[in-house]
Amino acid sequence: xxxxxxxxxxxxxxxxxxxxxxxxxxxxxxxxxxxxxxxxxxxxxxxxxxxxxxxxxxxxxxxxxxxxxxxxxxxxxxxxxxxxxxxxxxxxxxxxxxxxxxxxxxxxxxxxxxxxxxxxxxxxxxxxxxxxxxxxxxxxxxxxxxxxxxxxxxxxxxxxxxxxxxxxxxxxxxxxx
Ligand SMILES: Nc1ncnc2c1ncn2[C@@H]1O[C@H](COP(=O)(O)OP(=O)(O)OP(=O)(O)O)[C@@H](O)[C@H]1O
Ligand SMILES: [Mg+2]
Numbered sequence: 089x090x091x092x093x094x095x096x097x098x099x100x101x102x103x104x105x106x107x108x109x110x111x112x113x114x115x116x117x118x119x120x121x122x123x124x125x126x127x128x129x130x131x132x133x134x135x136x137x138x139x140x141x142x143x144x145x146x147x148x149x150x151x152x153x154x155x156x157x158x159x160x161x162x163x164x165x166x167x168x169x170x171x172x173x174x175x176x177x178x179x180x181x182x183x184x185x186x187x188x189x190x191x192x193x194x195x196x197x198x199x200x201x202x203x204x205x206x207x208x209x210x211x212x213x214x215x216x217x218x219x220x221x222x223x224x225x226x227x228x229x230x231x232x233x234x235x236x237x238x239x240x241x242x243x244x245x246x247x248x249x250x251x252x253x254x255x256x257x258x259x260x261x262x263x264x265x
Contacts, residue, residue: 103252104250104251104252104255105208105209105210105211105212105250105251105252106211106248106249106250107211107212107215107247107248107249107250108246108247108248109241109244109246109247109248110245110246111244111245111246114245114246114264117245117264118245118246118262121193121196121198121262126193128191128192128193128198129192129193129194130154130158130190130191130192131189131190131191131192132147132150132151132154132188132189132190132192133187133188133189133190134146134147134150134187134188135185135186135187136176136179136180136185136186136187136188136201136203137180137185138179138180138183138184138185138186138203138204139180139181139185139225140180141177141180141181141229143180144176144177144179144180144181145173145176145177147172147176147188147190148168148169148172148173148175148176148188149169149173151168151169151172151190151197151199152165152168152169152172154192155168155192155197158192160265161265164263164264164265167243167244167263168197168199168243168263170239170240170243171199171239171240171243171244171261171263172188172190172199172261174236174237174239174240175188175199175201175236175240175259175261176188176201177231177236178201178236178237178259179201179203181222181226181231181232182221182222182226183203183204183205183206183257184203184204184205184206185203185204186201186202186203186204186256186257187201187202187203188200188201189202194265195264195265196245196262196263196264196265197261197262197263197265198260198261198262199260199261199262199263200258200259200260201257201258201259201260201261202256202257202258202259203256203257204256205254205255205256205257206253206254206255207251207252207253207254207255207256207257208249208251208252208253208257209252209253211249211251214237214249215237215238215241215249216234216238217234217235217238218233218234218235219234220232220233220234222234237249240259240261243263244261244262244263245262245263245264246260246261246262247259247260247261247262248260
């Protein structure tokens with residue numbers, strides 16, 4: 089699958105790449121979720137500015153408080169907070185900023201992280217534990233071990249990443265309650 093973007097009045101083609109992880113035994117539940125197209129009960133939408141680590145992390149902590157009030161089990165809450173935090177920090181650390189949309193349903197949470205690029209050219213490589221392109225500033229703040237994406241996968245029931253070089257990145261996470 090390829091698509092076109094305008095660049096210096098030339099047309100360049102970049103290969104869109106996509107990564108799917110679905111936890112064993114969750115295939116049917118995840119398929120049902122996408123097929124049903126239900127309206128979420130609560131939607132929490134927050135901006136994530138690029139390179140602002142005072143704000144990055146606030147969205148997942150706000151989400152955690154909301155879900156706690158809704159009575160979500162503490163172990164599930166922990167997984168949501170970890171996956172959400174890592175995805176949020178990635179938008180701040182590696183992109184020009186974006187947003188986090190948390191869609192809360194009665195039986196699951198569906199989180200979407202979308203940013204304004206520059207995108208990931210090789211998602212499989214980005215998923216490899218230890219792989220990181222974090223710059224010095226990001227490393228000084230203690231990030232850049234290359235463990236965020238593997239950690240998101242470990243804590244998620246489903247993970248879908250769509251990106252391409254010089255394009256937005258979309259990270260979608262599903263965790264059942
Ligand atoms: N939203 C994004 N936009 C562009 N590149 C990204 C994005 N998220 C991740 N990446 C790329 O994937 C790599 C691996 O991400 P991962 O979260 O696993 O590690 P990290 O962020 O570098 O370090 P850590 O999460 O351990 O602090 C990043 O270094 C970056 O190259
Ligand atoms: Mg990371």
